[in-house]
Amino acid sequence: MAYWFNVVQGILSSAVPNCPYVPGDGQYITRQRLFLSTMHSGAYLVGVAGGSGSGKTSLVRALRNSLPSDSVCVVSQDDYYHPKELQAVDANGKVNFDLPTAVDLDGLTEDLQRLVSGRSIQKKEYTFNQEGREPGTIELRPAPVILVEGLFVLHHEPIRELFDLRVFIDASESAQLDRRLKRDAKERGYGSDEILYQWENHVLPAYRNFLLPYRHLCDLHVVNELGFERAVKVLRNHLMHTAGVSESPALH
Numbered sequence: 001m002a003y004w005f006n007v008v009q010g011i012l013s014s015a016v017p018n019c020p021y022v023p024g025d026g027q028y029i030t031r032q033r034l035f036l037s038t039m040h041s042g043a044y045l046v047g048v049a050g051g052s053g054s055g056k057t058s059l060v061r062a063l064r065n066s067l068p069s070d071s072v073c074v075v076s077q078d079d080y081y082h083p084k085e086l087q088a089v090d091a092n093g094k095v096n097f098d099l100p101t102a103v104d105l106d107g108l109t110e111d112l113q114r115l116v117s118g119r120s121i122q123k124k125e126y127t128f129n130q131e132g133r134e135p136g137t138i139e140l141r142p143a144p145v146i147l148v149e150g151l152f153v154l155h156h157e158p159i160r161e162l163f164d165l166r167v168f169i170d171a172s173e174s175a176q177l178d179r180r181l182k183r184d185a186k187e188r189g190y191g192s193d194e195i196l197y198q199w200e201n202h203v204l205p206a207y208r209n210f211l212l213p214y215r216h217l218c219d220l221h222v223v224n225e226l227g228f229e230r231a232v233k234v235l236r237n238h239l240m241h242t243a244g245v246s247e248s249p250a251l252h
Helices: 030-036 054-067 105-116 173-187 191-211 212-217 229-242
Strands: 006-008 012-013 044-052 071-074 121-124 137-140 145-149 167-169 222-223
Touching: 006 121, 012 105, 044 054, 044 229, 054 071, 071 105, 105 121, 105 145, 167 212, 167 229, 173 191, 191 212, 222 229
Parallel strands: 044 145, 044 167, 071 145, 167 222
Antiparallel strands: 006 012, 121 137
8 A cells, every 4th residue: 555645746644654755846756666776687667657748758858867878778668659540539530649558568568577587679769750760760768767647657557566666747737738839740740730639538537538648556656837856856865775776977
């Protein structure tokens, strides 16, 4: 049984005394799983989940850059999307990428198991269906710390149970929408009408149905309304200690 705390921008309310908590960005860590979790053979798996625009990728990137480069492997759920022609469509004939069936979650599970067993993986990156963009080849190598980020990594039980540490990153719906509008227009070439349609009809239902039900199973909750710098420090210190990562010059 994991403890759960209510946090709003660094204010902690808990019935559990003496819980490990670092005030600031709205992060806290459950006592049980953080201090009693068991590493897989040679690797410590961290799952990072959160809604679209919550900052999953940015948090993982910042954490990766805070650790020695040869100690981290980053795995993105995005690279496991099925081709567009295999995606479900909604009642209006619009492709819905915000469903667990949109992603090869079993394939992701198998690749994580391969990494844990010490085997490297090569696969094509996902290009978000951008015309004219050729997918590159991604090589995933075993490392002491494996960071896995994505919308459905908690929803899919075989993946969820692989994690030694589960992180949920959150932000207000308005902040997430603002970030998504900017990102999808710049990086994916979507118009605002298309982005808003996806937000109302696909993104929010997915968040409520496939993310929120698992938030209470997480060990660290990061509220990314104003930033997550303190959360990165908490995670880095934990990983350096628990995953046995030795101190060496890291990118900052």
